[in-house]
Amino acid sequence: MKLLSCYSVLLLLLLLCFHEALSWSTEYTQFSQAENYEGSSDLISLEYHMGPVLASAINLYIIWYGQWNPTHQGTIRDFIDSLSSSSAASSYPSVADWWKTVRLYTDQTGSNITGTISLSGEFYDTGYSHGVYLSRLSMQSIIETAVTSRSRPLPLNPRNGLYLVLTSDDVRVEDFCRAVCGFHYFTFPFVVGVTVPYAWVGYSGSQCPGMCAYPFAWPKYSGKPPPSDGIMRAPNGDAGVDGMISVIAHELAEVSSNPLVNAWYAGDDPTAPTEIADLCLGLYGSGGGGGYVGKVYKDAWGNDYNVNGVKGRRFLVQWVWNPVKRRCFGPNAMD
Template sequence: MGKPCTHLLLFFSLSFFSSIVLSWKPQQFYQSNNYEGSSDLVNLVYHMGPVLATPLNLYTIWYGHWDPTHQAIIRDFLNSLSSSSSSSFPSVADWWRTVRLYTDQTGANITGEILLSGEHYDYTYSQGLSLTRLAIQSVIKAATVAHPNALPLDPYNGLYLVLTSPEVQVQDFCRAVCGFHYFTFPAVVGVTVPYAWVGYSGTQCPGMCAFPFAWPEYVGGPTSVGDSRSEEVMGPPNGDREPASVSDSRNVEVMGPPNGKELMDPPNGDVGADGMVSVIAHELAEMASNPLINAWYAGDDPTAPTEIADLCVGVYGSGGGGGYVGMVYKDSVGRGYNLNGVNGRRFLVQWVWSPVRNRCFGPNALD
């Protein structure tokens, strides 16, 4: 059989790419079925493709001009993922253990070893200030051929994370997506490797992509702490996994539903960077369990799969779903979090679907 025409293959690949890129979508309030106990609504199926079972080298590309404080927050989160990291329970590594429950057809689990192996700083906007989804692959290519300080092109263990700064516009950002993952095309990058993109939403659309630290305009905004409709309880800051009543002496805070809830303060003091952390976690979990879009997902349409983090968008603690964050901790000044990380960091990260419990789950769960 003769070789297929290369330009036709590229055309069909790009056409398919435009319709299937897997995305983290903004939280839609009042219409969510993502209750943490909704096991009867989910049919998560393994489609025989690979998962990321070998130790991973994570390469981060900082595209644009970044605030070092924001970079430090994200970098500490990434360094907290590996099972070899040291943080108190419930930790980011504990959260990743749910992701590790997914296996390939040989029975191999997703790896627990994720090493931040390289960083590249694209200060010059090599692909411009306005990027299409496909241009994200060109950003990766540019980072691997840059001089000096190029990232290695790592087809066996590499995972690439492109992070765009506040001034960079990305196709569909804020309108339809907050991040996405896919795999690179050899015609663009040279090899096939999993990658993800996440944008900084702190100035462009915090209400869409940094929930629950900001509310979308269509919700109508938060109200005061004293609103009588307050119903959601944030748990104790000491890691105690027992639920506490509103009258408990441990000083829990009562928070309300989306039409009467005060804004939750971000755990590291920046709405955009703290919001990005959860979107990054979302994309990493889905890249690990569905790197080539043929492994773990729900739904009959492979061009629009529902993946393990999609099932739990907006759920951060027990009782979460339908616009409710769930029961999470607060620190001494009222900043919400559910996970501990390296360097004393705390993060608020959405849960993912557990194939063992058949529901959304995180290490801060009360059951």
């Protein structure tokens, strides 16, 4: 009876851990609902809670879960390559310039978030190792599969590894499209073997572009026709992947500044933190707020963007909270 009781207690503890993971997962939700304005700093209580930030050079590992369009993969790779200051061969304002705002955040030693993000490995889970219907906790099992695979496994890197799980358009993820477009958290040692930060983002091109690829698509449930100037043109030709890149940027900014959910966030409830990108949902340029994304650029074909990347790429990425200026900010700001 004592042995059975111990197992029961252990099971209860595991279930509590799972519950915490669901509660603490920070989410990128539909940003068209945001009513943020650039200068509302008096309402912000962003605080540092003494936890670590990702100050060491990041080795980023992508797990491509499902069947992916190679063109979309190339666009995402180019965005990742554009983040690092070592790849800042892009005209101003660049993706690396956008990341400089994220770099302003420090840990208790005064170390800033790193400016070096290297795409250090990719794993192709084309066989849908955990099926096409995934829970949020499935992401940790997918990472475990990628690092223990007999064929070209990813390294398990607890020192400076960051894992990015990207699911294809035919994969259904818990709460995807209904409540979230992406989230980040950290792995449990009893699942993966160590604690490493990770993020998940889904491709929304066929499932819910009006939610997760806005402002390149219009919410179908809004009950209103899109305004003539309300739909933006995707700079890389696909609303799903261009919208996904902004969500990836959002999650990378937050996992870097709050990897263990005990560093930078606003609010009194640590189980539901409001993080540095959450504070700027829906803002991409000066004058944004209340459903207007702000002033951005247009290329020669009329596509909308606000930062430049490697290989002549252009992207539209959401602003993040600048702790020095105490407002949402991006390198395309007009002031």
